[in-house]
Amino acid sequence: MKIAILSRNPKLYSTRRLVEAAQNRGHEVIVVDHLKCDLIIEAGQPAILYKGAVLTNIDAIIPRIGASVTFYGTAVVRQFEMMKVKSAVGSQAIVRSRDKLRCMQILSRAGLGMPKTAFTNYSKDSKKLVDQVGGSPCVIKLLEGTQGLGVVLAETDKAAESVIEAFHNLKARIIVQEFIAESKGADIRAFVVNGQVVGAMKRQGKEGEFRSNLHRGGTGMLIKLSAAEKAAALLAAKTLDLAVAGVDMLQSKRGPLILEVNSSPGLEGIEKATKLDIASKIIMHTEKLALKKKEAKTKASE
Numbered sequence: 001m002k003i004a005i006l007s008r009n010p011k012l013y014s015t016r017r018l019v020e021a022a023q024n025r026g027h028e029v030i031v032v033d034h035l036k037c038d039l040i041i042e043a044g045q046p047a048i049l050y051k052g053a054v055l056t057n058i059d060a061i062i063p064r065i066g067a068s069v070t071f072y073g074t075a076v077v078r079q080f081e082m083m084k085v086k087s088a089v090g091s092q093a094i095v096r097s098r099d100k101l102r103c104m105q106i107l108s109r110a111g112l113g114m115p116k117t118a119f120t121n122y123s124k125d126s127k128k129l130v131d132q133v134g135g136s137p138c139v140i141k142l143l144e145g146t147q148g149l150g151v152v153l154a155e156t157d158k159a160a161e162s163v164i165e166a167f168h169n170l171k172a173r174i175i176v177q178e179f180i181a182e183s184k185g186a187d188i189r190a191f192v193v194n195g196q197v198v199g200a201m202k203r204q205g206k207e208g209e210f211r212s213n214l215h216r217g218g219t220g221m222l223i224k225l226s227a228a229e230k231a232a233a234l235l236a237a238k239t240l241d242l243a244v245a246g247v248d249m250l251q252s253k254r255g256p257l258i259l260e261v262n263s264s265p266g267l268e269g270i271e272k273a274t275k276l277d278i279a280s281k282i283i284m285h286t287e288k289l290a291l292k293k294k295e296a297k298t299k300a301s302e
């Protein structure tokens with residue numbers, strides 16, 4: 001098979017591991033920088049120009065699209081789909097997963113547990129918002145934040161109200177969320193591939209830090225998920241139609257609570273914490289997709 005990995009940088013850990021895993025399984029693999037692709041759109045003949053040449057004979061792609069380039073990156077994934085190339089994760093699912101608020105709404109409808117969350121169009125009544133999520137301490141988050149930046153723990157009602165007002169004045173979109181104290185600065189990342197949890201880790205924030213992000217000095221360790229945690233991770237990935245997903249959860253008295261579902265989850269943290277070969281699981285899933293397509297083609301020509 002010929003597999004293209006859509007990634008901006010072949011040196012990144014996740015990209016290197018996917019290349020290695022694909023080669024180990026006997027595939028030809030190329031790394032394609034999605035921002036350097038030109039899309040040629042014409043009736044019945046969609047094509048992609050990459051570094052001046054038309055990309056041909058690719059059986060499947062594995063998109064690794066960063067949040068800052070969602071628009072163009074997913075347009076490239078969609079173009080491959082139009083060319084009948086299988087994608088390890090669908091373009092539509094990636095686009096949808098990038099709207100965090102929409103994801104929370106959809107996951108809540110599916111009955112998944114989550115910290116109670118409030119969102120508003122810059123309401124002046126910050127006190128009501130804080131009350132709605134159970135009062136202080138509460139967590140205030142920039143909607144567009146990542147790596148733990150823009151996540152604030154407000155210890156008192158007054159602090160919460162000041163922070164909300166400050167963000168509103170800056171016209172920054174935020175959510176106000178119930179603080180889950182019993183998670184004690186830790187969260188769980190479950191890595192889902194094709195309807196199975198292929199690895200899970202617990203991330204613990206450093207001393208005195210409620211955010212467990214590895215970028216904020218947290219450490220990841222192997223964890224065995226409870227049946228409820230496993231079920232929640234699988235349902236979240238399925239509900240958002242993500243064949244590859246990193247599902248972040250908090251452990252609480254009322255069971256697992258979903259924080260976020262990531263459609264291009266990094267491999268470094270999870271592989272180092274679990275010592276598992278997650279990259280090969282993604283390659284095997286991609287093989288299955290491409291194989292299904294080949295079988296369908298053979299059937300059609302019979």
Ligand SMILES: Nc1ncnc2c1ncn2[C@@H]1O[C@H](COP(=O)(O)OP(=O)(O)OP(=O)(O)O)[C@@H](O)[C@H]1O
Nearest residue numbers: 115139145146147148149178179180187211212260
């Ligand atoms: N409601 C909460 N109660 C307790 N701890 C929380 C809560 N929300 C977040 N945290 C802690 O803060 C960390 C960072 O929060 P979160 O994951 O929501 O933001 P982020 O990592 O900046 O963004 P994203 O994960 O969407 O890229 C979490 O991993 C968790 O440890």
Ligand SMILES: [Mg+2]
Nearest residue numbers: 147148248260
């Ligand atoms: Mg996070």
